[in-house]
Amino acid sequence: MTVVDTVSPLRLSHLDALESEAAHIFREAAAEFERPVLLFSGGKDSIVMLHVAMKAFWPAKVPFGLLHVDTGHNFPEVLEYRDRTVAEHGLRLEVAKVQDYIDDGRLRERADGTRNPLQTVPLLDAINAHRFDAVFGGGRRDEEKARAKERVFSLRDEFGQWDPRRQRPELWSLYNGRHRPGEHVRVFPLSNWTELDVWQYIEQEKIELPEIYFAHEREVFKRNGMWLTPGEWGGPKDGETIETRSVRYRTVGDMSCTGAVDSTAATLQDIITEIAASTLTERGATRADDKMSEAAMEDRKREGYF
């Protein structure tokens, strides 16, 4: 047997290519904008964003802080994770609270109890108050149809609104972040990642996640075909019964609209196997907010949602 020694050309794995692209986007935004901020919810996409950002600026510190829009219905495990992360890396964190708006009457609780749509106003107020001109979001184009045409640098007007016709074509890797006073730009470093990429990257990089992403015993009740966690936010109601199941979360948002999925996946490898075999999209399986109408995301984006 002859062993042929061929010099293979240099090539990046798809995860390394995506990571390099995201680092490039972070560095572009940090250089082009005065006051960037990273939207950090404690969800896996924002955790991956922060991880790439820290690598992009190593050995210097990340040159921007974090912003969390707290619906008041967040999972305690996620808030704990958020605060620990901030302390561990010496980061700055601003929190905009939906509860404050409800308490003083600027926002009213919805009949269905969900607070996800209520996040837009506190988010835009925080952007204005802190004069943030670039806001990093973890949105991915594979998530939803309206996101498939989202730009990496997405221009928002002074009302935070997204106008599909004012978005600039993005050629090569030349991102145009110019904006008028009062306008800002949403920047999506994970635009080209898929859910599976995110999980594989978490595994490759050994990134710690809030424990609710892994299978655990939890009291849940069923609403709109999803397992929801009972709580003061408004559940269960009459006719909804609580049971204990082995579940995990595929996405982490507001408790009122984020459903758990039945799962015994206790490790990252289990989760990757489970996702690869899943028959439902991550949002379809777990997000009541996207089920409202076929154009639900398009409408919320226009209004200034993430």
Place this chain on the structure above:
Amino acid sequence: MTAIHEPPLETPAGTLLRLATAGSVDDGKSTLVGRLLHDTKQVFADQLDAVERVSRERGLDGADLALLTDGLRAEREQGITIDVAYRYFATPKRRFILADTPGHVQYTRNMVTGASTAQLAVVLVDARHGVVEQTRRHAAVAALLKVPHVVLAVNKMDLVDYRESVFAPIADEFAAYTRALGVPDVTAIPISALAGDNVVDPSNHMDWYAGPTLLEHLENVDVDHDPQFCAARLPVQYVLRPQSPEFRDYRGYAGQVTAGAFRPGDEVLVLPSGRRTTIAGIDRLGEQDVDLAYAPQSVTIRLADDVDVSRGDVIVAADRAPEVTQDVVATVCHIADRPLRAGDRVLLRHGTSTVKAIVRSLDSTLNLETLRRDPNPEALRANDIGQVTLRTAAPLPLDDYADHRRTGSFLLIDDADGTTLTAGMVGVPLGSED
């Protein structure tokens, strides 16, 4: 239909392939893209449910796979595609990023956008009509943007009884045309997106065709270029100075290697100043002192001498440096609705630097169907391709686009409101004077 999401359990140590599709609704492009997603099991049950429901509502018999790629409500209402949409799919061999671009004449700018990052372009034709003006336009855009691999998908073979005598002359005509355009690699594949022939699964109707299916071709096409043979380039994005006790004197130049490869000890030039120095060390996203950095890695380069380097500079291989100039001759695609005229003062964005520039002259427009150039246009309008001469306020290290897509390209931007006006490629790659 029962196909549901079932991607590979052993997903990739594979690489990434970026491709663009061009073709109109009439050619069945949305159906093709829907078929690729569906047959590679990227379509989830809830998405398929939605497609089947909408198809029923519209009185269709089966699920219209084109609906999978429907984007904004504005488009659905008008039955058009107004923009580039990005789709993602994977096989055990590769991860794909597909830029789905509408093919009508007035959307040349979208095709240019999609093709700008593509390593491969799929041009779609209707087997009944063959190579038409639009096909030539699509091929010309791919050639202009230097997309190295082009696939001609001859669609709707089911409507011509899967006959080789229909396919062969179309493939020959297209091959001759793209050869003349200088496209290095062209492959023609007979398909039926509607019936699924030769998209993912081999066709049972075309024994005469021995080549790969479209997906097989996408999985196997050799897009590796060896960065070791390209002239190295790194536009500096950001200067990292941690000033922490541990890294007191650290000064690193962060950027993405856009071409070629760098090693510690390499002699480099910092452009536009032209200072010569050597690479003291390379760090890669937290990994200290790696011995190699190659495209498209994001890295941080430390230089041996205390030279003045800032954002906008380009670090290049000392023996293969680009020209540094204030006079730019380029082929451009005009994007904005407001026209571009001689005398316009604009911003020019190249790599990581933005400088003032003036449009010295509009030299010609290029007809993408005939490849004829018409001299001295009065203005360039949206979707026009033209040759321009610019003068910049500061010298720029400009590569020829034919050699370097990243450092041979630029944008013209409106200084007043930030609108992206024009996409430019240094040099004149296509066309002949009338």
